[in-house]
Amino acid sequence: MRRPRPMRTLRGVAAAPGLSGGPAVVWRDTAVAIPRATDRSPAQESRRLAAARRAAREQISQLKTSVSTTASPEEAAIFDAHLMFLDDDALLEKAQSAIDAGTAAEAAWMDGIEFFAAQLARLPDPTLQARAADVRDVGRRVLDHLLGRPSAGLDLRAPSVIVARDLAPSQIASLPVARVLAFCTAEGGPTSHTAILAKAWGKPAVVALGNTVLEISDGVQLLVDGSRGEVVIDPDEQTGQAFALRRQQSEKMAASALAAAGEPAITLDRHRIEIAANIGSVEDAAQAVEYGAEGVGLLRTEFLYLDRQSAPTEEDHLAAYKAILQTMGTRPVIARTQDIGGDKTVPYLDLPKEANPFLGWRAIRISLDRPEVFAVQLRALWRASPGHDLRIMFPMIATPDELRAAKAALDRARLDVTASNQAVAARVQVGMMVEVPSAAVLADQFAREVDFFSIGTNDLTQYTLAADRTNERVVALSDACHPAVLRLIDQVVEAGHRENRWVGVCGELAADADAVPLLLGLGVDELSMAPQRIPAVKVIIRQWSYLRAKQLARQALAASSATAVRALVRETPPA
Amino acid sequence: MKQIRLKVVNAAGLHARPAAVFVAETSKFASTIRVRNATTNSAWTNAKSILSVLTLGVEPQHEIEVTAEGPDEEQAAAALAGLITSDFAGKL
Numbered sequence: 001m002r003r004p005r006p007m008r009t010l011r012g013v014a015a016a017p018g019l020s021g022g023p024a025v026v027w028r029d030t031a032v033a034i035p036r037a038t039d040r041s042p043a044q045e046s047r048r049l050a051a052a053r054r055a056a057r058e059q060i061s062q063l064k065t066s067v068s069t070t071a072s073p074e075e076a077a078i079f080d081a082h083l084m085f086l087d088d089d090a091l092l093e094k095a096q097s098a099i100d101a102g103t104a105a106e107a108a109w110m111d112g113i114e115f116f117a118a119q120l121a122r123l124p125d126p127t128l129q130a131r132a133a134d135v136r137d138v139g140r141r142v143l144d145h146l147l148g149r150p151s152a153g154l155d156l157r158a159p160s161v162i163v164a165r166d167l168a169p170s171q172i173a174s175l176p177v178a179r180v181l182a183f184c185t186a187e188g189g190p191t192s193h194t195a196i197l198a199k200a201w202g203k204p205a206v207v208a209l210g211n212t213v214l215e216i217s218d219g220v221q222l223l224v225d226g227s228r229g230e231v232v233i234d235p236d237e238q239t240g241q242a243f244a245l246r247r248q249q250s251e252k253m254a255a256s257a258l259a260a261a262g263e264p265a266i267t268l269d270r271h272r273i274e275i276a277a278n279i280g281s282v283e284d285a286a287q288a289v290e291y292g293a294e295g296v297g298l299l300r301t302e303f304l305y306l307d308r309q310s311a312p313t314e315e316d317h318l319a320a321y322k323a324i325l326q327t328m329g330t331r332p333v334i335a336r337t338q339d340i341g342g343d344k345t346v347p348y349l350d351l352p353k354e355a356n357p358f359l360g361w362r363a364i365r366i367s368l369d370r371p372e373v374f375a376v377q378l379r380a381l382w383r384a385s386p387g388h389d390l391r392i393m394f395p396m397i398a399t400p401d402e403l404r405a406a407k408a409a410l411d412r413a414r415l416d417v418t419a420s421n422q423a424v425a426a427r428v429q430v431g432m433m434v435e436v437p438s439a440a441v442l443a444d445q446f447a448r449e450v451d452f453f454s455i456g457t458n459d460l461t462q463y464t465l466a467a468d469r470t471n472e473r474v475v476a477l478s479d480a481c482h483p484a485v486l487r488l489i490d491q492v493v494e495a496g497h498r499e500n501r502w503v504g505v506c507g508e509l510a511a512d513a514d515a516v517p518l519l520l521g522l523g524v525d526e527l528s529m530a531p532q533r534i535p536a537v538k539v540i541i542r543q544w545s546y547l548r549a550k551q552l553a554r555q556a557l558a559a560s561s562a563t564a565v566r567a568l569v570r571e572t573p574p575a
Numbered sequence: 576m577k578q579i580r581l582k583v584v585n586a587a588g589l590h591a592r593p594a595a596v597f598v599a600e601t602s603k604f605a606s607t608i609r610v611r612n613a614t615t616n617s618a619w620t621n622a623k624s625i626l627s628v629l630t631l632g633v634e635p636q637h638e639i640e641v642t643a644e645g646p647d648e649e650q651a652a653a654a655l656a657g658l659i660t661s662d663f664a665g666k667l
Contacts, residue, residue: 084595089602090624119630128590128629135626309665347662353586353635 007236010209012184013475014229015195018204019247020182021223021240024216025156027164027171032147038104049095049105052145053086059141060086063173067197078134082170085138091116106146113139137168156180161222163213167194177201182224184231186213189475198226206231208475227513257535261292265538268575271546273520275538276332276528278506282320285327287531292538295332295389297454297528298506299324301377302340311348311373317380325388332389334454334528335381336433337374337406339363339395349373358462363396368405378413385425393431393454398438400445407449433506435459440488443495453496454528457507461485479562480509486518486565487557493523504528514569516540521553544574576644577652580613581659582636585667589633596666598625600658606645608655613638 038045060082068076085091091112098108113135121132156179164171166187172194183198183205190207198205204226216222216233223232223243232239266272276297277288288296304312304320325333340346341362349370354360367374381392394406407430417424434440435456443453457480462469464485467477489505496503504526509515511533519527520541527537552572556565585593601608601622610622614637620627622641633639639659643651658664 081591081595084598084625088624088626090621090627093621093624116626116630120626123630123632125588125590125632125634128632131629309667347586347667351586353588 006234007239008233010206010213010231010233012206012209012213012229012231013190014226015188015190015207016183016198016203016205017227018182018202019223019225019227019243019250020161020204021221021235021243021247022159022161022181023219024163024184024222025160026214026216026218027162027167028214032143034106034110034143035104036107038102040104042099042102045099045103045105045108046096048146049099049109049142052105052109052142055145056138056141057083057086059174060138060170063170067173079170079173081131081134082138085135086142088116106143109142109146110139133168137170141170161224163216163222165214166207172197177203182222182226183207184209184213184222184224186211189471253539254536257539258291261535261538263292263538264294265541267520267541267549268543268545269547271520273524273541274504274526275534275541276334276504276506276526277531277534278528279324279531282323282327284531285324288534289327291531291534293331293531293534295334295526296324296328297334297504297526299333299335301335301338304377305338305340305346305349309347311376314376314380314383317377318383321380321384321390325384325390328388330389332391334391334393334431336393336395336454337364337367337377337381340366358459358468364394364402364406365396367394368402368409371409374409375413375416378410379417382414382417382424382428383422385428386423388425390425391429391431391452393433393452395433395456396436396459397432397434397446398436400442400449403432403446403449431501434492435463435507437464437488440492443492444498447495447499447501450501452502452504453492454504454506454526455489455492455524457485457489457505457509460488460507461509464488480507480512481515481518481556481562481565483557483559483561483565486522486553489519489524490522490553490557497523502526511537513540514566517544517549517569517572517574518553518556518565520544520546521549521551521556523550540574548572548575576642577648578640578642579652579656580638580640581656582638583633583659584635584662586635588635588637589628589631589639592667593663594625594628596663597655597658598623598628600654601651603654604643604645604647604651606643606648606651608641608643608651610639610641613640 060079064076064079094112095108098111099105117132117135121129123129156176159179159181161182161184162180163184166185180203182203183194185194185207186209188194188207194207195205204224206224206226206229209231220234223235264272265275274294276295277293278298279285279288279296280300280303304317341357384390397403414424429451431450431452431454433456434453439446461478461480465477465482467474469478493503502525505519505524506528510527511529516537556568559565559568583589587593589597608622609619611617611619612631612633617631641655
């Protein structure tokens with residue numbers, strides 16, 4: 001008899017929030033023997049392959065439908081590519097000539113799949129490399145049909161935690177959602193298919209756990225904390241009970257938080273902080289109101305530019321802004337002028353493919369180089385402004401000269417609008433994003449020329465720590481709780497307050513449970529986040545005293561790692 | 576046989592969606608159509624196969640060579656030249 005192994009905790013990357021626990025089901029990449037020799041005639045083998053492809057096509061189409069209803073159209077588009085691979089001319093030609101030479105359909109098909117997958121995997125471009133997994137996914141699906149095991153995969157009879165190396169989109173989509181408790185993968189990053197689908201389904205997911213997670217046996221109990229990125233294997237009774245309690249509390253809290261979402265966020269010692277929403281569409285605005293947003297801290301205007309062949313007209317802009325402002329009523333709405341980066345395709349802007357899109361021609365840099373396109377957006381903003389508290393901010397400002405040029409363009413747009421006898425609001429606050437470290441360093445200079453700062457912590461973190469947040473190998477480095485980032489935030493708040501400017505935070509940090517007390521304590525005036533996060537953040541604020549948060553923030557600034565900062569927050573009582 | 580050389584200006588190169596549109600176009604013709612990445616000096620491949628086109632690894636500003644041979648080779652070459660030089664003319 002083997003003695004049960006002691007409880008262990010694995011740390012990975014938090015990919016989808018939430019707490020869940022249950023028995024593990026490990027998805028092993030079982031090696032199957034691929035028959036090469038055959039007694040059947042080539043004509044028979046051809047028919048077998050055709051039938052298997054037909055069955056696979058039907059499955060993929062079904063997956064596509066189910067994913068487009070449960071997740072997003074982008075995720076569903078993956079399966080369009082799979083359908084094209086399934087019918088690929090050259091792949092079929094290769095398989096057919098092998099069959100004609102007397103090879104079994106299984107080996108003929110899989111040799112063809114591997115021929116293309118291996119070539120794709122060798123290409124320098126990471127998006128093309130990633131296609132290799134899709135080709136193999138299609139190959140495997142057809143092979144399963146040829147081998148007569150169409151249900152190969154996971155047998156989920158009871159609700160389980162799915163453990164795998166990484167999950168191909170079709171593997172995830174084939175799972176019965178109702179019986180999945182959580183996902184744990186050895187590889188993958190926060191932007192992997194697993195992360196995206198888990199979030200869409202509201203299942204906790206922890207990725208990049210390393211190969212140890214694959215050594216777990218089926219049926220072993222796991223506790224998955226998708227918010228902290230932790231997985232407890234074989235928990236002892238005490239840990240299990242504590243986890244169950246936390247889970248219960250978090251469910252209860254979510255319900256009561258939503259009930260109190262409409263109330264302001266005020267600390268125990270009566271310090272109020274404004275809680276706003278990040279939105280990118282009219283639909284989001286309605287959601288923001290529902291979840292208790294006191295305004296829009298970040299209106300991303302990129303949606304107006306993407307997925308179209310020509311630049312949006314002034315009327316296109318105006319209609320969208322008016323609809324959003326009407327939904328928000330008299331609440332403040334901060335519109336950020338376009339933040340299109342070199343990694344997006346916008347045909348009419350002729351964006352070059354760049355080696356370093358995050359350091360390249362993006363956002364305000366494009367706007368200032370394309371004054372005619374910029375003016376269209378600015379005029380529409382002015383025209384939408386009467387009767388509302390519309391505020392305007394510029395993204396990616398790195399130098400005072402850029403800010404002045406952007407403000408001059410804004411002034412010209414106002415004169416254009418008033419010259420044509422159209423009304424504009426008497427007072428429109430003008431601010432800037434602080435996401436480039438140079439802007440944080442020169443915050444005292446900028447503070448004299450803006451009404452407010454909004455700190456974009458995602459970019460500020462990746463620029464400060466020189467860690468690409470989309471690169472899973474360095475993702476652990478780009479934790480916005482790092483003292484280096486907190487010190488920059490501290491500096492910006494100080495500089496802003498000295499000139500009586502308010503300072504907000506609109507990056508993911510604003511809704512990070514560990515960071516909320518820190519930002520409160522650093523004196524940030526406004527936090528802006530995804531609407532769904534608002535109720536929980538308000539609850540956190542209400543538990544803290546401002547005085548204690550200020551002490552905590554000072555201690556955090558003296559720490560030397562993000563891990564130490566997070567540990568400090570968790571062990572500090574809120575009042 | 577018609578042979579043409581074209582520069583791919585699309586910001587995504589000949590990946591994903593552009594590759595799919597390219598293959599949809601070549602598949603309309605009866606002629607045998609082959610393509611290679613001239614910039615990387617790749618081998619010739621089947622231009623009606625999305626997998627073959629993807630494996631060419633055509634990045635923005637790469638030049639590709641296309642040959643068409645068959646009854647509608649003139650029309651095929653003209654259509655593909657139009658598609659690439661117009662940056663997929665609204666078909667993406």
